[in-house]
Amino acid sequence: MTDPLPPVIQIHDLHKSYGPLEVLKGVDMIAPRGHVVSLIGSSGSGKSTLLRCCNLLEDSQQGEILFEGEPVRWRGTGLHRHPADKAQVMRIRTNLSMVFQQFNLWSHMTILQNVMEAPVTVLGHPKAEVEARARALLDKVGIGDKAGAYPAMLSGGQQQRAAIARALCMEPRALLFDEPTSALDPELEQEVVKVIKALADEGRTMILVTHDMRLAADVSDHVVFLHQGRIEEEGPPDVLFRSPRTDRLRQFLRATEPA
Numbered sequence: 001m002t003d004p005l006p007p008v009i010q011i012h013d014l015h016k017s018y019g020p021l022e023v024l025k026g027v028d029m030i031a032p033r034g035h036v037v038s039l040i041g042s043s044g045s046g047k048s049t050l051l052r053c054c055n056l057l058e059d060s061q062q063g064e065i066l067f068e069g070e071p072v073r074w075r076g077t078g079l080h081r082h083p084a085d086k087a088q089v090m091r092i093r094t095n096l097s098m099v100f101q102q103f104n105l106w107s108h109m110t111i112l113q114n115v116m117e118a119p120v121t122v123l124g125h126p127k128a129e130v131e132a133r134a135r136a137l138l139d140k141v142g143i144g145d146k147a148g149a150y151p152a153m154l155s156g157g158q159q160q161r162a163a164i165a166r167a168l169c170m171e172p173r174a175l176l177f178d179e180p181t182s183a184l185d186p187e188l189e190q191e192v193v194k195v196i197k198a199l200a201d202e203g204r205t206m207i208l209v210t211h212d213m214r215l216a217a218d219v220s221d222h223v224v225f226l227h228q229g230r231i232e233e234e235g236p237p238d239v240l241f242r243s244p245r246t247d248r249l250r251q252f253l254r255a256t257e258p259a
C-alpha cells in the first residue's frame, strides 16, 4: 500500500548561495511521512544549510520546496527570491521543529517554561493543556523531575532532551535535528541517542544531520551523503554503509570510523 498522504518535505533542485559562494548546487530530497532521513557529509558540505532551507530559516535562489505537497510560494527570483506568503512560512516553520547542536534553551526560563513557551505564545494553545503535554513529554524523555530547574542546572544530555521535548510540544509534522549529539560527552550522547531511537520507532518523521554513523545506520530509512553541496550518493543505510559506490563516500566513511 502506498501512503496516500504526500511526503512531509520534498525538495527539488535546490540551489542556495551565500553571496558568491554556492553552497547547495541542485539538491533533491524527500522525507516521506513516518520516515527518518539522515544527512551525512564532511563539515562544510551543506548539511545545516539544507536543513535550514527546509523550514525556510534560509532563503534559496532556485528550486522547489514542498510541505505536505504544498509548494512554497515565492516572489522575486535568484538572490531576490523570498517566500511570498508569511502565513505559509509560519505554518511550515511551526510544523518542522528544529533541535540544534547547542540546545538553544532560554537560560532565564525553567525547563517547563522552555517547553511550554512556543505552543502557548506562537500557537495560542491553552496553558493548562500545554502544561499537561509538556510534563508528559518531559517524563517521556526521562527528565520529568527537572521541570522546575533552569537549563544551567542540567547536564548537556538533559538539556538536549529538554530541547527535544520542546520541539515535540509543538506537535510538529517532522523533527529536524542538526548534530544533536555533537556537543555531548560520549556517555551523555547515549541518553540522547536513546530518545532519538524511540522517536524513530514511534514512526516520527525526522531529518537527522549527524556525524554518528552508528545512529544513522540504526534509525534511518534513507541516508543522503552530501559532498560540496551535491548529493554524491544516497540509499538505504545497509546498502550505503556496507557497499558505498563512490570513492568519496568510502573515504568519508573510513575517516569517520570509530577508533
Ligand SMILES: Nc1ncnc2c1ncn2[C@@H]1O[C@H](COP(=O)(O)OP(=O)(O)O)[C@@H](O)[C@H]1O
Residues within 6 Å of the ligand: 018, 021, 023, 041, 042, 043, 044, 045, 046, 047, 048, 049, 050
Ligand atoms: N551564514 C553564512 N554565511 C556565509 N557562508 C556560510 C553561512 N553558513 C554557512 N556558510 C558556508 O556554507 C557552507 C556549508 O555550510 P554548512 O551548511 O554549515 O555545512 P555543514 O553543516 O555540512 O558543516 C560552508 O562553506 C560554510 O562556510
Ligand SMILES: [Mg+2]
Residues within 6 Å of the ligand: 047, 048, 049
Ligand atoms: Mg552543520
